[in-house]
Amino acid sequence: MTSAFSHVPLAPPDPLFGLIAAHKADTHPDKVDLGVGAYRDDDAKPWVLPVVKKADALLRDDPDLNHEYLPIAGLQTFTSAAARLILGADSPALAEKRVCSVQTISGTGAVHTGARFLAKFYPRPQNQAVYISDPTWANHQQILDNVDLPVAKYPYYHAASRGLDFAGLTSALRSAPEGSVVLLHACAHNPTGVDPSRDQWKEIAVIMRERKLFPFFDCAYQGFASGDLDNDAWAVRYFVEQGFELCIAQSFSKNLGLYSERAGVFHFVSPPVADAADATTRIGSQLAIVQRSEISNPPAYGARIADKVLNDKVLFDEWKEQLRTMAGRIIDMRETLVQKLTELGTPGDWSHVTKQIGMFSFTGLTEKQVLRLREEAHIYMTKNGRISMAGLNSHNADYVAAAIDKVVRELPE
Numbered sequence: 001m002t003s004a005f006s007h008v009p010l011a012p013p014d015p016l017f018g019l020i021a022a023h024k025a026d027t028h029p030d031k032v033d034l035g036v037g038a039y040r041d042d043d044a045k046p047w048v049l050p051v052v053k054k055a056d057a058l059l060r061d062d063p064d065l066n067h068e069y070l071p072i073a074g075l076q077t078f079t080s081a082a083a084r085l086i087l088g089a090d091s092p093a094l095a096e097k098r099v100c101s102v103q104t105i106s107g108t109g110a111v112h113t114g115a116r117f118l119a120k121f122y123p124r125p126q127n128q129a130v131y132i133s134d135p136t137w138a139n140h141q142q143i144l145d146n147v148d149l150p151v152a153k154y155p156y157y158h159a160a161s162r163g164l165d166f167a168g169l170t171s172a173l174r175s176a177p178e179g180s181v182v183l184l185h186a187c188a189h190n191p192t193g194v195d196p197s198r199d200q201w202k203e204i205a206v207i208m209r210e211r212k213l214f215p216f217f218d219c220a221y222q223g224f225a226s227g228d229l230d231n232d233a234w235a236v237r238y239f240v241e242q243g244f245e246l247c248i249a250q251s252f253s254k255n256l257g258l259y260s261e262r263a264g265v266f267h268f269v270s271p272p273v274a275d276a277a278d279a280t281t282r283i284g285s286q287l288a289i290v291q292r293s294e295i296s297n298p299p300a301y302g303a304r305i306a307d308k309v310l311n312d313k314v315l316f317d318e319w320k321e322q323l324r325t326m327a328g329r330i331i332d333m334r335e336t337l338v339q340k341l342t343e344l345g346t347p348g349d350w351s352h353v354t355k356q357i358g359m360f361s362f363t364g365l366t367e368k369q370v371l372r373l374r375e376e377a378h379i380y381m382t383k384n385g386r387i388s389m390a391g392l393n394s395h396n397a398d399y400v401a402a403a404i405d406k407v408v409r410e411l412p413e
């Protein structure tokens with residue numbers, strides 16, 4: 001017997017999940033996981049948000065709860081509350097019925113659904129590419145490859161300043177062929193933690209309008225970045241205000257701590273034109289076909305939890321408080337790390353750690369330094385020097401700072 005699949009090459013394991021497994025297998029008592037892209041409390045434990053526990057109890061006690069299929073487009077009270085959350089309750093796009101929302105398998109599914117929809121319907125007569133930031137969340141490229149959309153990159157990270165390469169970014173957008181799609185991180189850029197300022201977003205919008213580029217926002221960290229839901233949605237709302245036709249992938253993994261429940265939404269926003277409401281209906285009908293053919297209908301549990309939190313004033317206010325707790329702890333850890341490295345006199349300028357935002361920091365540590373930290377100190381981070389600030393806490397900050405100090409001195413760049 002022979003197999004028709006003997007040519008299938010062995011793919012490398014996912015680097016991030018490999019890192020998680022390596023950390024789990026490490027028996028060293030001082031091991032530290034700075035790879036994980038999930039919130040941890042000050043005792044390095046996952047945190048089930050109290051508001052999620054409350055919503056969960058309400059659901060379980062509901063005698064009418066059943067396990068019937070959700071509609072193809074998902075739980076409507078959840079998707080419309082999610083649209084209000086990202087666009088703002090007073091968004092003219094919502095009032096003018098220019099927004100079409102479909103529940104997805106979290107943010108990943110939302111990026112995929114958007115990519116599938118664009119591959120099917122977005123006119124790209126010159127085979128225009130989807131521009132992704134260099135670097136970006138590793139899954140972007142794979143998701144786009146899966147739907148056969150060509151990918152191009154725009155410069156993003158400026159290694160010397162450990163900040164934004166704004167000149168590189170704008171020049172790439174200026175020379176992108178008209179009609180290209182640009183994938184933008186709404187806030188808390190993963191992996192760098194570097195976001196454009198509001199003025200820089202405004203310039204990006206000007207160029208994108210001039211070049212007729214299509215914005216696709218990936219929003220995985222609303223409220224988790226600054227602790228303020230409105231602040232973190234600013235860039236998306238600005239583009240909508242400017243009249244762009246755009247789409248948004250929205251995740252509730254991080255901001256509600258619902259990682260495994262896969263609660264997300266894909267939104268398509270039509271521009272303010274006369275037949276926009278009609279466009280919403282047409283686009284919605286096609287998204288329903290994409291959805292039906294791929295997952296038939298989305299999973300209910302995470303959406304129901306999010307629905308309860310988003311639509312109940314008391315729970316919503318409690319959630320905002322808990323968002324501030326998570327974002328605040330992360331911001332504190334940035335300050336703590338910089339303070340400790342400063343005290344140790346660690347070579348180099350570490351101020352970028354506090355300038356960056358969200359779960360991640362691009363530390364500037366080299367691959368060699370990263371591997372040495374793993375071998376000698378049992379501190380795990382991705383090879384590009386990205387650390388999850390959520391992995392730092394008041395118990396391990398001294399240990400991590402001392403290890404970084406040592407490796408930077410022993411293996412200078």
Ligand SMILES: Cc1ncc(COP(=O)(O)O)c(C=O)c1O
Nearest residue numbers: 106107108137190218220251253
């Ligand atoms: C930039 C970005 N987009 C999307 C996601 C999707 O996450 P999820 O599928 O868990 O919502 C993530 C998660 O790490 C991310 O960082």
